[in-house]
Amino acid sequence: SLAKQSKIYLLTDKIRNYSKLNLFKNIIETNCTESHNIFDLCCKTSHEFELFYNLTERNLNLDWMCRFDDDQYVNLNNLYKFLSQIDSSKPYYIGRTSINKRLKIPKHNRTYTFATYGAGVCFSRVLLEKLRPYVNKTILPINCVKRHSPDDVYIGYLIEFVLNISL
Template sequence: MVNTGCPDTHNRIDLCCKMSAEFDFFLNTSKKWFCHFDDDNYVNVPQLVKFLSKKSWNKDYYFGKTSIPHEFEIRTPVTAPRLRFNFATGGAGFCISRALANKMTRYI
């Protein structure tokens, strides 16, 4: 268990705080996969481990459902080119490879 220091409410800012703390914790380990599941998800851990062991953590992988049916688009800063990506809140659970997680750090 990790004490995130984040408020215990479920508003967007506090949920982002919690996810950020989880992700930062993962980045400071040598683990190959980052998986997030809510407390109301059932996870068959042996099957998940078996599935992930057949995939290369050195490649960009995201396993999970996206939260919206189309790509999300932002500009950061406003004058920069548009960045398009699929968005997922993690409510249904997801796993990402170390390779993808490392690429994501440039956006945090």
């Protein structure tokens, strides 16, 4: 029902099928280009973070931000139950890796991993606040391009290398 969707938002590059708009209560068009290049992926991701920060400024009680691709099935009851057992006042980065090796950081003797956005990722409120200076719409796409990293890889780099928080 639409009432259950009050905290679920659909972000899209472009709304294509206007006849089905009533299926989602909260639809936001990002105006990012529809391509899958690094800049555009990070543009879309920066809109997701901005949405969370804007909602928290309106005093909505949001403990988590989870993002899923449009081809994923999500059992919301199980997701809510799982997240309710985890303390969102601690920095949590929850997801699944898609590669079996850690990525190396050039000129550093460190590695990192990342949660693939293709499998769905959840961030705790505290982690989102720590990420805030790095994920706005101006800086995130540019820094993704500088590091030659798609959105999920760059977010993993920020969380593990910059913030020193593990997946």
